Amino acid sequence: TNHSADQRIDVPVYLRLDGELKPPVSISLDPMAKATAQFSFLLPEAGWHDAEVYTQDRQMPFDNNYFLAFEVAKSIRILEVYGPEAQGSLQKLFGKDSLFQYQRSPERSLEVDALAASDLVVLHALTELPGGLKQALDRHLEAGASVLVVPGSPESLVELNAWRNL
Numbered sequence: 001t002n003h004s005a006d007q008r009i010d011v012p013v014y015l016r017l018d019g020e021l022k023p024p025v026s027i028s029l030d031p032m033a034k035a036t037a038q039f040s041f042l043l044p045e046a047g048w049h050d051a052e053v054y055t056q057d058r059q060m061p062f063d064n065n066y067f068l069a070f071e072v073a074k075s076i077r078i079l080e081v082y083g084p085e086a087q088g089s090l091q092k093l094f095g096k097d098s099l100f101q102y103q104r105s106p107e108r109s110l111e112v113d114a115l116a117a118s119d120l121v122v123l124h125a126l127t128e129l130p131g132g133l134k135q136a137l138d139r140h141l142e143a144g145a146s147v148l149v150v151p152g153s154p155e156s157l158v159e160l161n162a163w164r165n166l
Contacts, residue, residue: 001063002029008057013037016052046074079118080104081133085152086125112136119145125152129159137163 002008008029015022027035043049049072054065078100080090094102105114107126115121115136123129123137137147151157 001034002031005031007031011055011057013053013055015039015041016054017041017043018049018051043072046072073119075099075101076120077101077118078103078120078122079114080122080124081107081110081126083107083125083127083152083156085127086150090122090124090150107133115140115145116143120148121145122148122150123160124150125156126160127152127156129163134163 010026010028012024012026014024022039022041025037025039027037029035037053039053048069050067050069052065052067056064076099078094080086080094080103082090082104083106091102091104094100103114103118105111107128110133112132118140121137121140141147149160151160
């Protein structure tokens with residue numbers, strides 16, 4: 001953010017990733033304006049990484065350093081719980097990509113313990129959401145996992161919308 005009354009042109013923004021300085025990008029800022037610097041990079045391995053994004057512009061001396069840490073997963077565990085109307089589109093999307101550990105289970109024969117072993121649960125065209133599954137999903141969400149709802153028929157939306165006040 002440029003808090004001054006002067007325009008800032010070609011301000012260099014740097015990225016230090018895991019101790020290695022990446023090529024800088026330049027941004028220009030109008031007075032009292034914000035801008036976004038975008039970096040592209042590839043990480044050679046999964047795991048925790050640390051980064052620092054900073055500028056050395058003396059005309060903008062505040063908040064010039066931003067530190068962050070993030071984890072890159074080796075793989076993402078996806079569980080699709082599908083109803084009778086579901087197509088195989090998610091299997092085509094995730095099934096052959098090595099980044100994803102993809103599993104499917106029909107809604108009628110889901111083992112609730114399988115939820116705990118997944119990072120993302122996809123509820124795909126379910127006809128109903130039984131109480132036991134609702135409770136297990138609530139616990140799974142509270143533990144930090146994600147749930148994606150792909151609705152089926154409009155009738156199934158009523159129950160899905162009532163769950164967790166979607």
